[in-house]
Amino acid sequence: MSDTIAFALVSPDRSLFDEKVKEVTIPAENGEMQALLQHTPTIAKLGVGELSCTLTSGTRKRVVVTGGFVEVLPERVTVLVRTAELPEEIDTKRAEDALKRAEQMLLHPDEHTDIQRARMAFARASARLKAARHL
Amino acid sequence: MAAIHNLRRRIKSVRNTRQITRAMKLVAAAKMKRAQERVFHARPYANKLQDVIRSVVNRQEIGGQPLLRTGPEKKIRLVIVSADRGLCGSFNAMVFRRVFELLEKWRDKEIVVDFIGRKGFEHFQNKVQNIGRNYKDVFRKFDPTAGAKIAEDLMESFISKECDAVYVVYNEFKSVLQQNLIVERLLPLVEEDFSGKEALIPHLFEPSAEEVLQDLLPRYVETQIFRVLIESNAAEFAARMTAMEAATKNATEMIDKLTLQMNKIRQAAITTEIIEVVSGGQISN
Numbered sequence: 001m002s003d004t005i006a007f008a009l010v011s012p013d014r015s016l017f018d019e020k021v022k023e024v025t026i027p028a029e030n031g032e033m034q035a036l037l038q039h040t041p042t043i044a045k046l047g048v049g050e051l052s053c054t055l056t057s058g059t060r061k062r063v064v065v066t067g068g069f070v071e072v073l074p075e076r077v078t079v080l081v082r083t084a085e086l087p088e089e090i091d092t093k094r095a096e097d098a099l100k101r102a103e104q105m106l107l108h109p110d111e112h113t114d115i116q117r118a119r120m121a122f123a124r125a126s127a128r129l130k131a132a133r134h135l
Numbered sequence: 136m137a138a139i140h141n142l143r144r145r146i147k148s149v150r151n152t153r154q155i156t157r158a159m160k161l162v163a164a165a166k167m168k169r170a171q172e173r174v175f176h177a178r179p180y181a182n183k184l185q186d187v188i189r190s191v192v193n194r195q196e197i198g199g200q201p202l203l204r205t206g207p208e209k210k211i212r213l214v215i216v217s218a219d220r221g222l223c224g225s226f227n228a229m230v231f232r233r234v235f236e237l238l239e240k241w242r243d244k245e246i247v248v249d250f251i252g253r254k255g256f257e258h259f260q261n262k263v264q265n266i267g268r269n270y271k272d273v274f275r276k277f278d279p280t281a282g283a284k285i286a287e288d289l290m291e292s293f294i295s296k297e298c299d300a301v302y303v304v305y306n307e308f309k310s311v312l313q314q315n316l317i318v319e320r321l322l323p324l325v326e327e328d329f330s331g332k333e334a335l336i337p338h339l340f341e342p343s344a345e346e347v348l349q350d351l352l353p354r355y356v357e358t359q360i361f362r363v364l365i366e367s368n369a370a371e372f373a374a375r376m377t378a379m380e381a382a383t384k385n386a387t388e389m390i391d392k393l394t395l396q397m398n399k400i401r402q403a404a405i406t407t408e409i410i411e412v413v414s415g416g417q418i419s420n
Contacts, residue, residue, distance in 0.1 A: 008183060012358070015179040030342055041194060043187070044341035045350060069351055071187045071338075078183050 002075060004056055005037055009063065009079040016063060016084050017053070024053040024077050026070050027127075035072045042072040046081060048123040050131045062087055062131045066124055090132040099125035139404070142397040146390055153386035159222070160379035167311070167372035173277070174308050174369045181362045188355055192325045195337040197344070201294040202352045205323045210245040212267065212289065212298040213237065214321070216305035216363060217255030218371045219274055224378035226306060226371055227254045229316050233304055237318065238263070247298065251285065251364070267292075274368050282360035290356055293322045305363050306370035312377060314370040321359055324352060 004020040024035045027049030033042075046068040053061050068081035102122035105113050197203060215234055217227045234255075238246065249267040250256040256269050270285060289301050301322040307315040340347045 008179075010180040010183050012177060012180050012361075014176050018179075028341055033341075040339060041190075041336050042339040042341060043191065043347050043351075045347055069187065069347070069354075071190060073190070078187055080180065080184055080187065 003037065005035065006076045007053055007079075008077070009051070009065075009081065009084065011068075011081045011084045016086065017061070017079075020056050021053045021077075022056060024051070024079075026051055026072075026077075026079070027065065028070070035077050038074045039072045041074070042070075044070050044072075046070055046079070048120060049127045051079065060134075062134055064090065064124075064127045064131045085128065085131075087131045087134060090128045092129065092132050095125045095128040095132065099129060138400050139397055142393055142400070146393045146397070149386050149389050149393065153383055153390070156379045156382040156386060160376055160383060163223075163372045163376040163379060167369060167376055170365065170369035170372050171308065171311075173365050177362055177365055181358050184355055184358055188324065188351070191338065191348075191351070194335045197348065199345075200348050200352060202290065202322065202324055202356070204293075205325075206299060208244065208300040210247070210298045210300075211241060212247050212249060212292060212301045214249045214251060214285075214289070214301065214303040215255040215259070216303060216367045217250070217252035217258075218367075219253045219272075221254060222378060223371055223375035224381075226314065226374035226378075227258070229314075230255065230304055230306065231258055233316055233318065234259070237302075237304070249285075249289075252367075273364060274371075277365070277368070282362075282364055283357050286353070286357040286360045289322065289360070290353060303360075303363055305367045306374070307366045308369035308373060311373050314374055319363075321356065324355065 002020075004022060005024065007017055007019060007021040007024055008015070009017040022036075026033050026035060026044070027047050028044040029047040030044075032049070033044065035042075046065055048066045049064070051063050051065050055061060064085045064087075065079070065081040066083045068079065070080070071078045098121060102118050102125055105118040106115070106122060109115060109118075191197070192203075213234070215230060217230050221227065234248075245265070246263070247265040247267040248259060248263050250259070250269045251273050253271070260266065268288060273281060273285075292298050293301060300320060302318060302320050304316070304318050307317045309315045338344075
């Protein structure tokens with residue numbers, strides 16, 4: 001039995017991870033979950049947020065994901081995301097602006113405000129900023 | 136002299152054609168490179184998604200999902216993926232031949248045919264009875280949503296029991312020199328028989344099996360359609376490139392042949408002239 005998890009993360013236009021890891025922390029729709037070795041088989045919908053994993057070397061890697069699925073098996077984790085961004089690709093300035101905009105919309109909603117969308121935007125922007133700060 | 140003149144004209148025209156085929160080859164090569172990259176980037180996602188679906192159906196009995204409905208295939212929807220343009224060797228012809236075979240094989244079934252790509256529609260519009268949808272300009276602009284509309288139509292047709300199965304015929308991009316013709320069943324999603332279930336622990340679903348599958352299954356169909364489109368697109372450019380390269384080579388051979396012929400005639404004319412001059416001189420002597 002291996003003591004590492006085979007971790008793969010793919011988005012429709014590229015493959016971001018395909019390697020052995022010790023642990024993966026996944027932003028599922030209903031809250032964060034952590035997959036260690038021998039996790040029970042699970043399929044979950046992904047929310048918006050920061051996904052992180054610990055490589056066998058001990059380094060932590062982060063990536064911001066929005067929507068998709070994850071399949072957790074005892075020795076394998078497969079993540080299928082709709083979009084994914086690595087921290088170095090994130091435009092901090094843009095994320096900050098987006099965060100402010102979403103904040104304003106949530107604090108002072110008028111009848112045109114789509115609360116659901118504003119919440120999503122807020123979650124996305126804060127996940128981006130959080131991941132970018134770890135760089 | 137008239138013969139030489141004609142030959143010269145022909146050489147010129149073949150040379151012009153060669154210039155065109157050469158340009159077309161270069162264009163196809165450039166476009167193929169892009170399409171090929173797209174295929175390679177999209178493959179991991181499609182493959183992983185397929186693995187997950189397979190794992191899902193292997194680990195538990197799934198009921199109530201309309202996309203997994205199986206039963207006798209009486210009404211079939213056939214999606215023909217061809218190119219919008221010709222001049223790509225046997226690319227389209229291969230598809231047409233295979234479709235005819237399938238129509239023959241499914242004689243006793245009700246078949247509706249959908250078209251992606253202009254050539255297929257033009258070829259079959261008067262040859263098949265039930266024409267479904269004809270998707271135009273799919274290959275002109277490409278984005279991940281390109282397959283979404285088509286997938287939606289197909290799923291709707293399947294769920295409303297308008298058809299019992301959806302098959303798609305397309306060219307897969309194997310390599311620059313090789314395209315594989317593929318007939319694939321798109322719906323229903325899985326094999327009819329899962330009695331060979333391994334004794335595996337069933338999945339936990341978050342938030343619920345219903346919700347996950349309602350998202351996951353359509354997503355899979357969409358991805359499959361998108362994959363078919365980009366594979367076919369890359370294969371088309373590869374086929375066109377090969378065809379145009381062959382055409383360029385043939386044109387070069389033809390020019391050589393015609394030039395040789397022209398030189399021979401010219402030489403013969405010169406020889407005749409010399410003989411005339413020499414024999415004329417001899418007489419006057």
